[in-house]
Structure formats: C-alpha cells, structure tokens
Amino acid sequence: MRVRNYVNLLLIIIITTVISLALKQVVNKENILMVFMVGVLLVTALTNGYHFGIIASFASVMIFNYFFTEPLHTFAIYNPNDIALMFFFLIASVISSSLTARFQRQLLISQNNEETAKLLYAVAQRLLNVTGESNIVQQGLLCIKEHTGYNSIVELYENKQRYTSKDFMGNENEKSIELPIMGLVKRLGMLRIYGDNVKLNIEQEWLVNTVAAQMGIALDREFVYNERETIRIAMDREHLKSNLLRSISHDLRTPLTGIAGASSYLVERSRTLDRESIERLVGDINEQAVWLTTLVENMLNMTRIDNGKLEVNKQIEVVDDVVNEAVAHVIGLADRCLTVTIPQELVAIPMDGKMIVQVLINLLDNAVTHTPQNCPIELTVKQRNEYVEFAVADGGKGIDSKMEDNIFNAFVTSGKAGADRKKGVGLGLAICKAIVESHGGSICTCQSDLGGALFIFTLPYLEVK
Secondary structure, eight states, rough: OOHHHHHHHHHHHHHHHHHHHHHTTSSOHHHHHHHHHHHHHHHHHHHHHHHHHHHHHHHHHHHHHHHHHTTTSSSOOOOHHHHHHHHHHHHHHHHHHHHHHHHHHHHHHHHHHHHHHHHHHHHHHHHHTOOSSHHHHHHHHHHHHHHHEEEEEEEEESSOEEEEEETTOTTTTTTTEEEEEOOSSSEEEEEEEOOOOOOHHHHHHHHHHHHHHHHHHHHHHHHHHHHHHHHHHHHHHHHHHHHHEEEHHHHHHHHHHHHHHHHHHHHHHHTSOOOOHHHHHHHHHHHHHHHHHHHHHHHHHHHHHHOOOOOOOOOEEEEEHHHHHHHOOOOTTHHHHHHOOOSSSOOOOOOHHHHHHHHHHHHHHHHHTTTTTTTEEEEEEOOSSSEEEEEEEOOOOOGGGGGGGGTTTTTTOOOOOOTSSOOOOHHHHHHHHHHHHHHHHHHEEOTTTTEEEEEEEEEEOOOOO
C-alpha cells in the first residue's frame, strides 16, 4: 500500500510537470501554479495521509522554481514576485492537502460507522425475532463467532443453564473477556469471550456489547412471557376447578335431595305404603344412585386422563354383551323409542369392556338428555373390514354450530337439563374421546338422518376363531 502511494505521487508530479511545460508558452506563471495545485489535490485524494500532499507541495515548488523562474534550470530566485508567488502557493497547497485528507478521514469514518450501524441493526433484528431461551442464546453466540471469530460461553443465573459456542473445544482457563447480560431490573447472566490473547477492536466491542444487551432484552421478554403463561395456565386451571366444583355441587344436589327425600318418606311410611308405591320409590332411589355413580365414574376417569394414568386392560369382549350392559345402565331409555341394531354373527374385539361400556353410557345418556320424549334414538353396530363401528343417533335438535369445534373438550355443555332436571358437567364426551383414542380408534360427530346428532366411534376389529 505504501509503495503504491509513492508510485501515485511520482506519476502525478511527472504528469503535472509535463502539462505545465506544454502550457509554458501559452499561459502565465499563476495559471501554471494552478496546474500544480490540482496535482497536489490529486495526490492527497489518491494516497493515504496528508503528508503525501505536503511532499507533493514542496516538490511542485521546487519544479516550478527550476523550470519556470529566472534564471531557468537553477534553484536560484532573483524576482521577489516569484518568491511571494511560490510562498503563498506552498501555504495554499499544504492547507488544501490537509483539508482534503481530513475530509477523506471523515468520509472513511462515516462509512465505517454506517457499516457498523447496519451490522448492529442486523444483530438486533436477528435476536428480536427469536423465541425460546436456548434459541436466543445460541443466536447471540453465533453472531459473536461470525463477526469476531472468538468462541464464547453464556451462563444464566435464573435456571443455572450454561451455553457454549458450537464446536467450542477451547480451554476455559485461558484469557477471556466478561460482559454482564442485564435485564430490566436485574442481572440475568454472564457472557465470556475466549481466545488466544483475545483483543477486540472498537467495532467488535460495539458488536459484543450490542449482542449482550439484545440477549438481555430478549431473555427478559422470554421470562416475562413464560411467567405470564404460567399465571394464565394457573388461572385457567383454577377457573376449571371452580366450574367443576360449581357444576358438581349443583348437579349432585338434585339426585341427593331426591334420594334423601324418597328414602326418608319410605322409612316414615313403610308400614302404610302399598307394594307398588314402595317399588316406585325404590326405583327412583336406584335411578338417582345410578346417575350419581356414572357422574363419579366420569370424574374419576377425567382425573386419570389428566394425570396420564388411564390404564387400558384389553381383553376379547363380545360386542352384544357390551351393548346390552350399557343399555341397562342408562336412565330414561325405558321410556324412549330406542332401536338397537347389532350384526347377527358373533363379533368380538380387543377392548377394555368397562371403559367401552362407559363410552356407550355417556353417548346414550347424552342422547336422552338432548332428545324430547317422543323422538327416536338409535344405537347401531356395524362390522367393517378392519374395525367395528358404533353409532348413536338421536332425533333432537342436533349440535349447536358454536359448539362443533370444541364439543369433545372438557367442561363443554349446552347448558340444557334433561327431563329429570339433571345436567352434566361436560366431561362425558371428553372422556369418550380419550378412551376411544387409547384403544387406537377414533370418534367424530355429524348430523344424523333422524334430524339430531350422530356420534360415531370405531375400534380395531378382531374376529373370534
């Protein structure tokens, strides 16, 4: 670089000298000095440092003295005007070269600052759009590695996590630079940069400080988001618990009141009541007790599902037996127009019989609850190639369009009570879905030919040999 600057200096002086000699017979001395002034400015512009311009200024004065002042081809000066002319030329050329060199330095600094600003902005944007603690830290370490060449380590205080640059195999006892990672209210961790005689220039220091600051902002944002999510989940859980307790307290009160009233009346009037009245009261008590048993069973199953402890004990079960047992345990079916369609041949599939009975009870009970007294209910079992299909259809009003997307979620109810004024807590369909899927099957709902809702679930089929 230095040799090239001297070559440029020499070439420009030679060219300006030749041009001046060519113009000697045409223009006066003052204009010739302007040619040399242009040469000095070109030297300053094409070289690094104002001292090349000063060298060009003194060289131009000597050449002007040698070729253009009397006596010619000597360095002697007889005319005082020539002395003054060269003196002021030298001052003007030195000042001009100094100003030009300073302008070049300012321009270079501005360009470097612009590049640095663009780089820092890119780094900030790179970390701004990243989520997840690990991703944020790894992006920061990658930025430092790409733009400085040094490996680094981040240690977070909150969860005692430690992250290192990819493929970092260095010695952590070697020299390092430490920078704190600050959040809004506290220090979140420490950034350590390792390397042999690690030394950062001003741009690299800005970059590293920016990475540390942006990591702090991003991590703070991530911690706040996680904390808000934790609070939201806890609030949702408390809300669900409140809804469950409120629903249970409301739904248990009616059957318990009925059981208590019927049993108390039976105890007080047992000697005076006829057999038909006693049987009717005992039947009412039994129905209320069966409904309570179903409700408690649903709640226990939901607890097992939430805790991941739903155990499926599969055995070969005959479909006819499962369907008959479910129908026998649903309150209100005796007063409804129920049609049960089962294949004539023996059908058996691997299942947990108790759980599938619970699924059918929930679906049939749902149909009874949402179907008027004179509307039909159908339970159909069909044998397919690889599975057995169970379908429960009713002639009610169907499923509200607002509930279609979340009908199988927990605590989703229509808010309507059945004829016996019992209303579910919204666990039945959620439990059905969990049980069916745990058996490797699927469940869905659509509009039935009867005008109401149609629930279909399938289970893998196995023929009895």
